[in-house]
Amino acid sequence: MPTGMHLRDARQQLFEAAERVLLRDGPNGLTSRAVTDEAGCAKGVLHRHFADFDAFLTELVLDRAAQLERQAGALRESAGTGTVAGNLSSALTTLFGPVPVAIVPLVTFREELRARLREARPGGGIAILADVAAAVGAYLADERDRGRVAADADLDSLTLSLVGGGHLLFADRDPDPPAEATVDRLVTTVLAGAVPRRPGPDRTGDSGA
Template structure:
């Protein structure tokens, strides 16, 4: 492996390489050597940018959590448009895309990574799920204020059901993600009462 390979924006290229390894080989296959091999660079490149491999993984997870947060802004922007169930179906499909879904078991798999994430930010130990929870909860609260779901709807319980159910639905990536119709059935069942009892 040549040692003089220059990476433009090395951090992002290493992150993208890590995603590829994670999606292909799972958490067990994600090593510093696997990442640098995937990126086509010397192992020392990673250690020039990060103190150690767990520091690299921490920054990877936080970077991808920030992407989920940006996707959450799209959901919040849909308040008052379309249908509540339709917006949530689209959001779950995006929030539980292949990369976020692959990162969740990585966090579970590595104790040191969870510890560093908790130190880096509140709720950081489960960064991806925390961002998804915040996104769904905020959206539901906004729709309740708009009167599109019942004023007495239990936002916390609805959020837990949507995020937990969505995670379980998407967790089995073989042979692929669930069909949109399956996600829609889950969402519709969860929010049916809250949407059905809204003022006319």
């Protein structure tokens, strides 16, 4: 493979190459050489755009976290429509896609990466998992304001259960992601007692469950 290839939008192409390596070889296989080989460029290309490999990984995680924020916007926009359980099931399937799930062990695997992410994102929490938790928590709060989640529901505990359980389901991709019914069962179990059962249709035309 040529090593002097010019890359258009080199940052994104390097990010995409890193994702492919990460999905194929895991965190241990993600090296600067593996990324540039995958992208078909000289190793120096990466270092022209980033101070070092941990700087590259930090920008990769931040870029993918920003994508999650955009996807999380769709979850919040769904508040008041459909069902709470259905909206959350769909959102978990989207937010815990292959790349976000693969990034979580990468962050835990590299101490320097965690340190740089803490500097870039004050407030703590593991990148990606913290983003998913923020999205789910905000959505549940929106639904509580609409009366579709119980007023006395412990949103922090619900969020922790949904995100932790969802991550466990999607991290075990052997050989495929969990079935839709499996995700639905997790969500409905966690929400049991927190989503009021109405005797008839609400203003959105559904039961809210």
